[in-house]
Amino acid sequence: MKSGHAIALATGLTAALAAGPALAQAPKIGDPPEARNMRLVGHNDLQARSAYQPTIHRQGDRYIAYVGHHGGTPDVPKPINRVTGQPEFNGTSIIDVTDPAQPKYLAHVPGLEGHYEEGGAQMVRVCDGKTLPKGDPTKTYMLRVFGGRGHEIWDVSDPAKPALLTKIIMGLKDTHKSWWECDTGIAFLVSGVEGWRVRRMTQVYDLSDPLKPVHIRDFGLAGQEPGATGAVPMELHGGVSTGPQGNRVYFGHGTNKGGILQIVDREKLINGPKEPTPDNLRYPEVSRVEMLPFNGAHTVFPMLRMPVAEFANDKDGKIRDIVMIVDEQIRNECQEERQIVWFVDVTVEAKPMVVSNFSVPEASGNFCQRGGRFGAHSSNESMAPVFYKKVVFITYFNAGVRAVDVRDPYQPKEIGYFIPSITEATDKRCIKVDGQDRCKIAIQSNNVETDDRSYVYVVDRANTGMHILELTGEARAAAGMQ
Amino acid sequence: MTHRVAQCLIACAAFAIATSAAPAVAQKIGDAPEARNMRLVGFNDLQARSAYQPTIHKQGERYIAYIGHHGGSYVAKPVNAINGQAEFNGTSIVDVTDPAKPKFLAHIAGAEGGPESGGAQMTRICDGKSLPKGDPNAVYLLRTFGRLAHEIWNVADPSAPKLVTRIGGDYKDTHKSWWECDTGIGFLVSGVPSWRGHRMLEVYDLSDPTKPVKIRDFGLPGHEPGATGAVPSDLHGPISTGTSGNRLYLAYGPLNGGIFQILDREKLLNGPKEPTAENLRYPEIGRLDMSPLHGAHTAFPLLQMPLAEFAKSRVGAVRDFVMIVSEATGRTNGCQETHQMVWFADVSVEGRPMMVSSFSVPEASGNYCERGVRFGAHSSNESMAPVFHKKLAFITYFAAGVRALDIRNPLQPKEVGYFIPSMTEATEKRCFKIDGQERCTTSVQSNNVETDDRGYIYVADRANTGLHILELTGEARALAGMR
Numbered sequence: 001m002k003s004g005h006a007i008a009l010a011t012g013l014t015a016a017l018a019a020g021p022a023l024a025q026a027p028k029i030g031d032p033p034e035a036r037n038m039r040l041v042g043h044n045d046l047q048a049r050s051a052y053q054p055t056i057h058r059q060g061d062r063y064i065a066y067v068g069h070h071g072g073t074p075d076v077p078k079p080i081n082r083v084t085g086q087p088e089f090n091g092t093s094i095i096d097v098t099d100p101a102q103p104k105y106l107a108h109v110p111g112l113e114g115h116y117e118e119g120g121a122q123m124v125r126v127c128d129g130k131t132l133p134k135g136d137p138t139k140t141y142m143l144r145v146f147g148g149r150g151h152e153i154w155d156v157s158d159p160a161k162p163a164l165l166t167k168i169i170m171g172l173k174d175t176h177k178s179w180w181e182c183d184t185g186i187a188f189l190v191s192g193v194e195g196w197r198v199r200r201m202t203q204v205y206d207l208s209d210p211l212k213p214v215h216i217r218d219f220g221l222a223g224q225e226p227g228a229t230g231a232v233p234m235e236l237h238g239g240v241s242t243g244p245q246g247n248r249v250y251f252g253h254g255t256n257k258g259g260i261l262q263i264v265d266r267e268k269l270i271n272g273p274k275e276p277t278p279d280n281l282r283y284p285e286v287s288r289v290e291m292l293p294f295n296g297a298h299t300v301f302p303m304l305r306m307p308v309a310e311f312a313n314d315k316d317g318k319i320r321d322i323v324m325i326v327d328e329q330i331r332n333e334c335q336e337e338r339q340i341v342w343f344v345d346v347t348v349e350a351k352p353m354v355v356s357n358f359s360v361p362e363a364s365g366n367f368c369q370r371g372g373r374f375g376a377h378s379s380n381e382s383m384a385p386v387f388y389k390k391v392v393f394i395t396y397f398n399a400g401v402r403a404v405d406v407r408d409p410y411q412p413k414e415i416g417y418f419i420p421s422i423t424e425a426t427d428k429r430c431i432k433v434d435g436q437d438r439c440k441i442a443i444q445s446n447n448v449e450t451d452d453r454s455y456v457y458v459v460d461r462a463n464t465g466m467h468i469l470e471l472t473g474e475a476r477a478a479a480g481m482q
Numbered sequence: 483m484t485h486r487v488a489q490c491l492i493a494c495a496a497f498a499i500a501t502s503a504a505p506a507v508a509q510k511i512g513d514a515p516e517a518r519n520m521r522l523v524g525f526n527d528l529q530a531r532s533a534y535q536p537t538i539h540k541q542g543e544r545y546i547a548y549i550g551h552h553g554g555s556y557v558a559k560p561v562n563a564i565n566g567q568a569e570f571n572g573t574s575i576v577d578v579t580d581p582a583k584p585k586f587l588a589h590i591a592g593a594e595g596g597p598e599s600g601g602a603q604m605t606r607i608c609d610g611k612s613l614p615k616g617d618p619n620a621v622y623l624l625r626t627f628g629r630l631a632h633e634i635w636n637v638a639d640p641s642a643p644k645l646v647t648r649i650g651g652d653y654k655d656t657h658k659s660w661w662e663c664d665t666g667i668g669f670l671v672s673g674v675p676s677w678r679g680h681r682m683l684e685v686y687d688l689s690d691p692t693k694p695v696k697i698r699d700f701g702l703p704g705h706e707p708g709a710t711g712a713v714p715s716d717l718h719g720p721i722s723t724g725t726s727g728n729r730l731y732l733a734y735g736p737l738n739g740g741i742f743q744i745l746d747r748e749k750l751l752n753g754p755k756e757p758t759a760e761n762l763r764y765p766e767i768g769r770l771d772m773s774p775l776h777g778a779h780t781a782f783p784l785l786q787m788p789l790a791e792f793a794k795s796r797v798g799a800v801r802d803f804v805m806i807v808s809e810a811t812g813r814t815n816g817c818q819e820t821h822q823m824v825w826f827a828d829v830s831v832e833g834r835p836m837m838v839s840s841f842s843v844p845e846a847s848g849n850y851c852e853r854g855v856r857f858g859a860h861s862s863n864e865s866m867a868p869v870f871h872k873k874l875a876f877i878t879y880f881a882a883g884v885r886a887l888d889i890r891n892p893l894q895p896k897e898v899g900y901f902i903p904s905m906t907e908a909t910e911k912r913c914f915k916i917d918g919q920e921r922c923t924t925s926v927q928s929n930n931v932e933t934d935d936r937g938y939i940y941v942a943d944r945a946n947t948g949l950h951i952l953e954l955t956g957e958a959r960a961l962a963g964m965r
Binding site: 291295316338342347351352355369410 | 894
């Protein structure tokens with residue numbers, strides 16, 4: 001053991017010398033995390049399940065993290081749920097993060113059978129019954145997908161004992177990242193309805209009474225509806241609504257290519273003519289940005305009415321409406337165009353325009369060589385005042401999570417990052433080289449969320465678990481925190 | 483005099499103290515230029531004429547600068563020191579072979595009229611030996627004559643220019659044209675009276691400068707005679723990549739309502755010429771309607787750029803970009819509008835161009851809004867000489883002088899130098915009404931910029947301060963691969 005270690009060290013040294021100043025960057029178990037202005041507060045291994053969306057919900061005096069999972073691996077399709085001792089298909093993990101230094105794993109709700117994106121229960125949103133117009137005020141509700149098949153609502157009032165309440169719809173072609181307005185109960189579900197020409201479009205539901213879901217309409221880009229002909233427009237990824245007050249829904253179509261940011265009038269979407277004709281699908285659209293065909297629109301996150309300090313002395317145009325677009329990198333090891341982050345000025349809604357971008361310099365970590373995906377994926381979606389319109393967090397797969405100062409959205413700049421250490425649980429990612437699989441192991445920071453206390457929750461696609469972080473130094477100051 | 487300086491010193495010190503840490507920002511005569519990584523090499527006062535476009539032409543062994551002028555604001559006919567005559571602002575011709583000692587050779591008078599209506603803003607130069615049917619001994623200057631006409635002059639002897647041809651004479655306006663020296667095709671910015679906007683495109687065959695042949699009129703659908711509805715933004719100017727590139731990049735709406743358009747040059751020249759909406763759409767390959775808050779003054783192609791950042795990506799490492807410069811007016815003096823800046827569009831997929839980044843000078847770095855007149859972008863160099871092309875771009879920013887940008891990664895343009903000339907006795911005030919009150923300010927107004935193949939940078943001033951010839955120093959110089 002000791003001598004092996006020495007050999008490894010020596011080999012490592014030789015490699016480092018041979019490669020010159022740029023280090024051989026493949027991460028190793030035992031390496032410390034790489035970080036700037038961000039610090040690890042706590043960790044949970046999420047039972048080594050591939051994790052997608054974390055949603056943090058303040059539930060009474062507690063903070064509960066609901067984490068959606070992708071399906072398991074061919075090697076471990078049903079990891080053991082240590083709470084029950086049972087092997088279970090990946091679904092939803094529920095963790096008490098009231099003390100972020102000591103997260104407590106409370107429950108796992110199994111999801112759909114299937115590996116990776118075939119199974120699991122990626123998406124999760126949570127609303128309190130007392131907020132929903134017709135909810136039971138004593139209850140807390142979790143909306144989640146069941147693999148690509150359907151949408152479910154669970155009673156998570158006792159987060160250690162989730163109970164299935166409603167199957168909203170089943171038999172879909174796919175599902176994805178939905179949005180649920182807790183104050184109205186209106187949900188914009190990402191569904192693949194039979195007959196529609198895409199895998200993912202929008203189903204608008206009234207879930208104000210979680211026991212009695214009411215379907216309002218199906219929606220998509222004109223050309224996606226049943227019976228349309230010609231090229232099929234790019235499928236939906238997900239939407240973010242600003243509710244009755246803002247009266248806008250921002251939809252991102254296309255994840256890693258053919259991106260479209262669509263701005264929709266929420267009122268017209270909900271109350272306009274519902275038959276899926278091209279005219280009716282066009283009716284609620286305010287405008288759209290068609291992106292470069294080799295970039296996608298995964299998350300579209302509105303940051304409206306931003307006073308831009310740089311323009312403060314200008315008579316006009318000192319306050320701008322901005323939408324941030326995060327592309328999703330899909331292929332491993334830089335086998336496609338780099339997917340990054342874009343900022344769109346939507347001040348004149350009819351003519352939105354990209355004005356700036358953010359990306360992580362590849363050379364800063366030799367990320368193309370580390371294995372797995374390198375590029376952007378998603379952002380926090382919390383609009384809690386602590387970070388909103390000041391700092392955003394972007395998951396960047398093998399480059400971890402990046403903290404970006406967006407106070408001047410024309411000049412976004414990175415102020416911190418955290419790349420978790422890999423562990424024994426971290427799963428391999430492979431590309432084909434000469435027809436053979438060539439695999440590497442690297443962190444794959446997948447999705448991120450923040451809470452109103454300013455903790456940052458990063459979950460790993462390659463089974464490394466959930467890392468709870470906080471800002472330090474100048475990054476903390478940028479958010480106005482002590 | 484000494485007394486006054488002493489008085490000022492005391493008063494200025496008191497003023498500086500009163501206004502606390504922020505420096506008194508108004509430029510004063512005698513102040514040193516402000517600069518980073520750029521150095522003044524030479525200067526000519528251009529007879530205190532308001533200057534627009536400098537074009538630098540290598541003419542035999544000499545380098546000659548041809549500088550277009552706006553009409554005068556307060557002095558309609560400055561004296562031409564060469565001949566002692568009072569002349570409307572037109573074109574200055576300056577020998578810059580030795581950039582440290584530029585020699586004013588000649589002034590060709592322009593049209594009568596105020597800053598935008600008079601003068602002769604635009605200049606382009608072609609050698610007769612390059613033009614297919616030119617006189618090989620001639621050198622031709624294409625210029626505007628105020629708003630009325632285009633003219634071609636023989637400037638083979640730049641001290642003694644001779645008028646060759648006049649085109650038009652009844653235009654509503656003219657502006658910044660483009661002339662391909664190898665084919666002779668001129669893309670003239672004209673206001674043909676029957677067209678609806680002030681500025682559109684007239685395509686001319688100027689391969690024989692003595693016999694201009696009109697090819698067609700062109701504009702956005704809606705500009706053509708007889709169209710109805712809102713008139714689209716006026717053309718500002720085109721840049722052609724010639725027969726080999728087969729593209730034209732056009733910028734419409736310099737101040738706001740910017741539109742950037744990519745045309746198929748071949749289809750523009752040889753497509754159906756009747757000005758119907760359909761025929762106007764025919765040569766269009768791509769178009770980007772900007773946020774109406776921002777304008778498109780110059781659209782400068784930066785094609786086939788290898789991006790170091792994407793070098794390890796299997797695809798997408800080489801991209802096509804167009805740099806778009808908006809024009810600031812200050813509107814009523816000092817930032818009384820939306821800030822106008824510089825934009826970069828990725829046109830790798832021509833049918834679907836997208837803006838990807840922007841550049842602006844931080845206002846607080848010079849309290850420019852308080853300096854008065856205009857603060858914001860105006861135009862870029864248009865030379866594609868290898869010394870700077872696709873590496874550095876120079877942007878005139880009015881009160882903030884000229885800015886040197888590292889554009890090797892157009893997704894992340896960054897400033898590497900700047901030069902704000904000192905103002906002189908000649909620097910002329912600009913007055914505007916704010917809430918009924920006239921407010922006048924005086925500041926350098928770096929208007930247009932051009933570079934030559936030796937790496938000199940020529941900045942012309944709108945507020946009559948003259949022509950400053952600059953060079954890069956330090957890291958900015960290294961970046962251009964110059965010693």
